[in-house]
Amino acid sequence: MYDVIVIGAGVTGAAIARELSKYEYEGKVAVLERASDICEGTSKANSGIVHAGHDATPGTLKAKLNVLGNQRMEQLSKELDFPFKRNGTLVLCFDGKDRDKMQELLKKGRLNGVEGLRIIEAEEIQRLEPNVSNEACAALYAPSGGIVCPFGLTAALAENACENGVEFYLNTKVERIRKSPAGYVLQTSAGIFESQIIVNAAGLYADALHNMVSEKKLHIVPRKGEYCLFDKAVGGYVSHTIFQLPTRYGKGVLVTPTVHGNLMMGPTAVDIEDKEGTNTTEEGIADLLKRGGLSIKRVPAEKIITSFAGLRAHEDGGDFVIEEVEDAQGFIDVAGIESPGLTCAPAIGEYVAGMVLERLPAPKKVDFKACREAIRGMADADEEERKALIEKNPAYANVICRCELVTEGEIMDAIHRPLGATTLDGVKRRTRAGMGRCQSGFCAPKTVEILARELGKDIGEITKSGGSSMFLTGYDKAEV
């Protein structure tokens, strides 16, 4: 019997778990995740933006949690050692007639408590961003906007929660939920779990879980967003995150540097039916390049290294749904966490932990470890650090991914740390091996070999991302 079970190991679930791990729960806290790794759903495919907070309607949960989450991110990035950069954002206005919309955004931002907002004119735009389109006549400048590595953030939160005693169960899909006298019984693909309190952070599937316990139904629509990622050679094309004035479907296509120095464009916004529909489409990519292209002077399309699609969990009401379910005591929904969900995660963690504590009080842990160390990468290390790493373990001198300069040492660390990688994608998201311009053509076989060796498996058992995503299908001539 657990005190609290969080369903879903995305950024929201991980943030809640990390916050709960600050408290001494006798019956323990667990996180259940259906995928083979943390950060496998919406959290892995999004813009990686730490929004300033001028978009949400004042008074909504989104508005409140966005500004708070943005404020928390910097301190958190120091405690948990993940890449975060406050690069500032520009919301471009292309038509004098739209200036009132920009003013409205400024007003909303100020009401939401966003600091430093101001309107800048074409000349200043060009000075800040020489590659932004000359058509941009004005922009809302938000110096507090930032960028973060979504995998880095999620892994940091989850690893820290794990180190502080939260139990993580991967490959554990919740199939049925039943109310019991003491709380809830969860029937999962990996057995029965019982808990007093359930936190439903199941992303796209939060409605399905909610609907198992409540008569008041939720409905979540997967809203697809496609992206293109560009080579680091054009990573400095813009330095701020460049938005356009928002539309009904969201904040439009943005152009941004990533914390790792790539350039990224996206997302589109198309409501679909399939919650697993993470395929990119010809129309989607063409649309995002066309629309994103309006913001900049030239789209360096020849420098695209990959494209991908993510699904936002859009709840019909349009706001986050973070509340105890009216007709299911002890069942807390954290649903509809679409943009700016990544930004809000730290604030959602605090907010939900507060709700849990109210229902089930617990003392603060005296030995809570607030800090976590990231995988030390050779790519970002200076000469001294590099030498020290190699001295510690010569595997840091064996370069596996040449595009991103990732070594065997880092991959071994990624495998052996808490909630370590067991798949090729798991290694990729933790170390960046395979994220470069060759897209793992050279390093994938080597990474597979290291995974097999370190996990005591045959290379034929190693998958790309769990399930039946086998990398190999047998031996030569096995079928001849």
Added chain:
Amino acid sequence: MDKRVDILIVGGGPAGLAAAVAAKKSGADRILILERDEELGGILNQCIHNGFGLHTFKEELTGPEYASRYIWQVEELGIPYLLQTIVIDISASEAVKLVTAINKENGIFTIEAKAVVLAMGCRERSRGALNIPGYRPAGIYSAGTAQRYVNMEGRMPGKEVVVLGSGDIGLIMARRMTLEGAKVKMVAELMPYSGGLKRNIVQCLEDYGIPLKLSHTVIDIDGRERVKGVTVAEADENRKPIPGTEEYISCDTLLLSCGLIPENELSVGLGVSLNPVTAGPVVNESLETSVEGVFACGNVLHVHDLVDYVSEEACSAGEHAAAYARGGRPAEEHKVTLKCAGGVRYTVPSLICVERIDKEQVVRFRVGSVYKDVFLTVYYNNTVVIKQKKRVLLPGEMEQIKLKKVEMEKFPDLKTITVAIEREG
């Protein structure tokens, strides 16, 4: 380990090996080869098919056999090399080049070299760079990655295969996968012609009844965990899919053979100028890049079709690097620019200093599409000096033409040499 060398060679594949051997034979003393893999030979080690060396050795060798001919020479000549060593930075200060590398035995170290030969080879264009829509499951490999698995690890990357792109590696892998027990359902090629050698189309596809669909491409990838199938469609003359021609082909593997990209990240870091057409360094007659004393050869310079030409080119780069390291090269006085016209995409070199040519200058180039019954014409300034009838010129095959020094010297005001494809007599 000697931290000061005359010539440092980045890459121990066919280009690096031939450059090292030639440099040594022409008198260079202290040479060092840095190779990132576990053995010398580069990509030839996974090319276990035959057909290598017909020009160089007048016999048919496999890739590893061809490589071993050069590896033996490197061993015999006592040329030092370091394996599993990756170069992470090259910089030039005055006449000295500093090459920083990393390996398990030595950690991070810097070598001072008089001359550097860039021989890093190329990489394959990825699914991401091709921007093929669809899911991102396991089962999508570049043909070279699959080749490594099948030929070096003895493992099958898949059982039912569609190959996109008819580059040579794709054709070779269609045959290899078939021989190893897979069913290769189709090779689709976006262009109306194959990018591979004619002999490979015959020996790898036709002999095995594997259909080659020209002007066809993959427009969607199905399967969330492992590839389940791909949608192939016919492409119009603008290479856009034609609606209504879509065909779903079930398969568990998609192999990509859609072009090779010279790996010039180190070169760019060093300040070497690249030719946007080849994505390789701009070089002069000595195969010397825009950075003095830095030479380039093999697939890092421009993608070759036959390894024999790589060896030939690398040999020349090695000799020139040795001459540079020795000092006393003739001063550059008479500089000539090479230009392309009428379907010639590029030339290597693109600059010539007449004084520095020995007897003749080899100019290598490729054409942009299929040409039949045309003339290959070379102009010195505006004068035609060479005119050769060509029955067929293919984009997949590298061409070369030899220019004699004595001919050039007859044109004291020679400023441009133009290599052109022309239709009319």
